[in-house]
Amino acid sequence: MRFKSNTTGGYTVYAVTGTNTASFAIDYREADTKGLLGFAVERRDPTADEKYFMYGFKVFKDILPHPTKETKVSTFNHPVQSFVWDDFTCKTDRVYEYSFYPLKGKPKNIDRSASPVKIKIKTEALYSTEDEHDVFFNRGVASSQAYSREFNNVPPDKITDPDQRKRAFAWLGRDLPAALLKFIGQAKKGDTLLGCFYEFRFLEVAQAFKAALDRGVNVKIIFDAKVNGFTDKKGAVQKSFPREENLDMVKKAGLPASSIIKREANANNIHHNKFIVLQRKGETDPSAVWTGSTNISQGGIYGQTNVGHWVRNTETAKQYKKYWEVLSSDPGGQAGDTQSDKNKKNKVFKTNVVAIQDDLPGATLNDIPKGITTIFSPRSAINMLNNYAGMVDGATDLANVTLAFGVNAVFKNLLQNNNAQGAITFMLLEKEDKAKPKSKTPFTFLGAANNVYQAFGSYISDPLYDWVQVETSTRNLKLNSHVAYIHSKFLLMDPLSDDPVVVTGSANFSDASTKSNDENMIIVRGNRRVADIYFTEFNRLFNHYYFRAVFEKTKDQAAAKTEDSFYLQVDDSWTGKYKPGSLRAKRVLTYSKMKGFTKP
Numbered sequence: 001m002r003f004k005s006n007t008t009g010g011y012t013v014y015a016v017t018g019t020n021t022a023s024f025a026i027d028y029r030e031a032d033t034k035g036l037l038g039f040a041v042e043r044r045d046p047t048a049d050e051k052y053f054m055y056g057f058k059v060f061k062d063i064l065p066h067p068t069k070e071t072k073v074s075t076f077n078h079p080v081q082s083f084v085w086d087d088f089t090c091k092t093d094r095v096y097e098y099s100f101y102p103l104k105g106k107p108k109n110i111d112r113s114a115s116p117v118k119i120k121i122k123t124e125a126l127y128s129t130e131d132e133h134d135v136f137f138n139r140g141v142a143s144s145q146a147y148s149r150e151f152n153n154v155p156p157d158k159i160t161d162p163d164q165r166k167r168a169f170a171w172l173g174r175d176l177p178a179a180l181l182k183f184i185g186q187a188k189k190g191d192t193l194l195g196c197f198y199e200f201r202f203l204e205v206a207q208a209f210k211a212a213l214d215r216g217v218n219v220k221i222i223f224d225a226k227v228n229g230f231t232d233k234k235g236a237v238q239k240s241f242p243r244e245e246n247l248d249m250v251k252k253a254g255l256p257a258s259s260i261i262k263r264e265a266n267a268n269n270i271h272h273n274k275f276i277v278l279q280r281k282g283e284t285d286p287s288a289v290w291t292g293s294t295n296i297s298q299g300g301i302y303g304q305t306n307v308g309h310w311v312r313n314t315e316t317a318k319q320y321k322k323y324w325e326v327l328s329s330d331p332g333g334q335a336g337d338t339q340s341d342k343n344k345k346n347k348v349f350k351t352n353v354v355a356i357q358d359d360l361p362g363a364t365l366n367d368i369p370k371g372i373t374t375i376f377s378p379r380s381a382i383n384m385l386n387n388y389a390g391m392v393d394g395a396t397d398l399a400n401v402t403l404a405f406g407v408n409a410v411f412k413n414l415l416q417n418n419n420a421q422g423a424i425t426f427m428l429l430e431k432e433d434k435a436k437p438k439s440k441t442p443f444t445f446l447g448a449a450n451n452v453y454q455a456f457g458s459y460i461s462d463p464l465y466d467w468v469q470v471e472t473s474t475r476n477l478k479l480n481s482h483v484a485y486i487h488s489k490f491l492l493m494d495p496l497s498d499d500p501v502v503v504t505g506s507a508n509f510s511d512a513s514t515k516s517n518d519e520n521m522i523i524v525r526g527n528r529r530v531a532d533i534y535f536t537e538f539n540r541l542f543n544h545y546y547f548r549a550v551f552e553k554t555k556d557q558a559a560a561k562t563e564d565s566f567y568l569q570v571d572d573s574w575t576g577k578y579k580p581g582s583l584r585a586k587r588v589l590t591y592s593k594m595k596g597f598t599k600p
Contacts, residue, residue, distance in 0.1 A: 011027065
């Protein structure tokens with residue numbers, strides 16, 4: 001939901017809410033910011049009968065010269081020195097009242113005479129009774145001070161205390177695992193569940209399917225079972241992945257062979273889907289789909305960033321069922337086929353996939369149908385990948401995209417010609433985009449000159465003085481061995497407009513995910529609730545990793561080691577970071593152009 005305050009003292013506050021997240025921007029352009037120390041932020045929760053000033057991280061050195069890792073400060077005395085701020089501690093479907101108090105003076109003699117800017121908001125319900133979409137994110141930030149502080153960087157399954165172990169998993173998984181199990185659990189006797197997965201190796205989900213089968217649900221599951229094992233250079237045998245672990249899970253959960261379809265064709269490609277179709281007993285067509293980026297694995301659910309997207313739409317579910325039926329015959333080139341036979345089979349396979357939904361004619365808003373459009377892979381060309389890049393490049397004000405496997409050339413070819421004006425693009429990457437040492441391809445970096453800002457997965461590997469601890473990552477926690485941070489795959493085109501576009505699913509915005517792999521995506525146009533949830537979650541993740549990426553990238557530079565940079569400024573000098581054209585100023589402007597405000 002979207003909200004706007006009355007203008008007070010020249011300040012106007014804008015807010016966007018998701019289910020657990022709220023993002024704020026303070027438009028300061030009409031205010032007198034001379035001498036501004038920052039904002040004390042007070043939150044009132046009428047439901048819980050709570051009212052308190054929000055906590056902060058940075059402190060005034062004059063007030064607290066030696067903070068420790070246990071230090072917890074209030075913005076009442078140690079204000080927020082930013083015009084963009086987020087609250088990631090909200091509860092779902094809850095009304096909150098925020099007061100932003102402009103503070104002036106000196107740290108030891110704060111002037112609190114300015115009137116607060118007040119705004120009332122409401123978070124989205126986790127499960128909507130009015131919308132056909134529900135969206136669930138895991139935490140995706142094991143590399144955090146919170147996990148370090150609360151769980152001492154110990155892998156959750158290695159925590160000996162059962163209550164603490166349960167709490168660690170709950171913290172990491174957030175709303176995602178419960179929603180996934182609820183989707184499976186809703187199926188009743190006579191209903192049908194059609195699953196299609198790359199990884200199917202998490203016991204609790206496998207057991208949920210077995211329980212559904214036991215209560216009379218028709219369960220059919222396709223999963224990646226290609227034979228791709230090999231012997232490495234050291235002579236060690238590497239088992240086929242994820243085949244062997246998927247098959248082991250089937251045995252462990254007691255699922256019968258009659259419920260399993262092995263996807264073995266095209267062994268060089270990835271059968272990368274993660275979706276479930278629900279069809280009710282007696283109904284001609286299915287009614288709901290679970291999709292998104294979440295593999296059925298411990299790391300997918302509790303580790304790397306992931307999203308589950310529940311759609312209650314018959315036409316969308318029909319498209320997914322058609323795709324499932326195409327995959328159920330294990331189409332494509334088989335082991336032992338000649339190359340000619342493989343080519344023929346794959347051509348037929350791709351023709352059948354594209355027949356479900358053809359490519360969109362282009363990337364402009366007029367090319368994207370209102371509502372939901374399904375896109376399945378593999379396809380014969382990269383037209384849709386070009387369209388996705390075109391959506392980012394064609395945004396009017398703002399685009400956001402997560403890129404787990406780097407910035408594809410089609411994005412760079414379009415965005416490299418942009419200048420520092422116009423729409424701003426935020427990219428959230430698994431790792432830093434930089435030139436490969438042995439690559440012969442010229443490297444193109446997208447940065448502020450192109451109005452592109454990047455954050456990438458990282459963690460604080462060196463302690464920052466006495467009050468910031470060393471962190472961990474999902475790789476160190478043994479939750480993920482490959483993608484340790486950013487695994488979600490979604491794109492937002494003008495998410496704060498009245499007609500936003502959200503692209504989400506399993507595909508990594510790459511050539512392979514378009515032309516080779518089994519993949520699914522949905523394009524949602526015109527649904528502000530969906531866009532707001534994705535936007536605020538993107539902010540949560542981008543802000544978290546942007547700080548860590550910058551610190552890790554510059555920690556060897558003298559400036560990054562200057563202790564004073566981690567304290568609050570004692571005057572209004574921090575506002576200089578919001579000069580026109582700066583990243584911070586641009587972020588505020590995107591909120592000021594927001595459409596579709598709501599009264600809580």
